[in-house]
Amino acid sequence: MVKSMLNVTYTWDKESISANGSKQVNLLIEWGYGAIRKRKGNLIPKAAGCDLQLQFIPENGVSLLKAEGVRLGFKRSENGDSMFVHCGDVRRGKYRQAILTFSIPAHSSGRHTIGMMEWSWRKPSQEKRTLIRTDQLYIHFTHHLGLLSIPSNPKVEKYIKLNETSPIVKKALRMYEKGEYEQGAFILTRQADELLIRAARSDDMDYLQEAELLLAIRNKWSGTFVSFTAYSSKVFFNKAISLEDVRFTENDTLR
Numbered sequence: 001m002v003k004s005m006l007n008v009t010y011t012w013d014k015e016s017i018s019a020n021g022s023k024q025v026n027l028l029i030e031w032g033y034g035a036i037r038k039r040k041g042n043l044i045p046k047a048a049g050c051d052l053q054l055q056f057i058p059e060n061g062v063s064l065l066k067a068e069g070v071r072l073g074f075k076r077s078e079n080g081d082s083m084f085v086h087c088g089d090v091r092r093g094k095y096r097q098a099i100l101t102f103s104i105p106a107h108s109s110g111r112h113t114i115g116m117m118e119w120s121w122r123k124p125s126q127e128k129r130t131l132i133r134t135d136q137l138y139i140h141f142t143h144h145l146g147l148l149s150i151p152s153n154p155k156v157e158k159y160i161k162l163n164e165t166s167p168i169v170k171k172a173l174r175m176y177e178k179g180e181y182e183q184g185a186f187i188l189t190r191q192a193d194e195l196l197i198r199a200a201r202s203d204d205m206d207y208l209q210e211a212e213l214l215l216a217i218r219n220k221w222s223g224t225f226v227s228f229t230a231y232s233s234k235v236f237f238n239k240a241i242s243l244e245d246v247r248f249t250e251n252d253t254l255r
Contacts, residue, residue, distance in 0.1 A: 005033055007032055008135065011154065011156055014152060015106065016141070017140070020106050021106040024102075026100070026160060028156040030095055031087065046092050048091060048131070051088070052124070054122075055085075061104075064100060065102060069099060069163065085100070109139050113136050117136075161207075164191065185222055
């Protein structure tokens with residue numbers, strides 16, 4: 001195995017999966033270089049490596065389905081299709097996370113490898129790519145119902161849930177823009193409610209902060225888009241009111 005100063009941790013959402021296989025298994029990957037540092041002012045941490053890339057070499061039947069938090073690419077070669085995860089530049093003291101989702105076929109009970117992880121990067125100001133780390137990726141297969149019923153890892157579950165915010169906000173925005181205010185507000189409210197329930201059950205403030213953010217966006221957009229529609233109706237359908245008569249207050253402006 002090739003090891004380096006690049007620190008990497010792998011966390012499955014489930015400690016064990018069914019020996020019959022699973023169509024969706026999530027893996028949280030965290031990587032970084034050096035000790036975690038707090039950013040000082042506007043100083044950008046020095047780059048340790050450029051264009052970090054993870055190549056997944058699967059065992060037979062294993063597929064990497066998607067990646068969240070990073071860009072997933074595929075490359076066809078004489079040895080078959082390779083899957084690459086593009087992780088960007090690496091800066092000293094900075095750590096990042098991503099979720100990889102796999103489909104894993106049936107296997108006999110026990111701990112077995114599902115593939116190889118190969119990490120490579122380019123040194124700053126260099127074009128040559130260097131292999132800096134390799135890891136065998138293992139998972140435990142079982143028929144034991146007690147092991148299979150163990151709840152998902154809360155850290156992995158949290159990352160997946162909080163990562164839903166961005167696409168939900170984009171979907172709600174499209175509905176507001178089409179004039180479907182109630183549907184847009186419902187989507188934001190539903191996600192916020194789920195986060196509030198998780199916050200109450202786990203006493204995790206990150207869930208609470210994310211819920212408050214969604215509710216603030218809902219309130220802002222509901223006021224802004226409804227106000228805009230009301231003013232637009234007056235402008236276009238009431239000739240007695242000119243454009244000069246229409247004014248937005250600071251609170252009515254979408255930032």
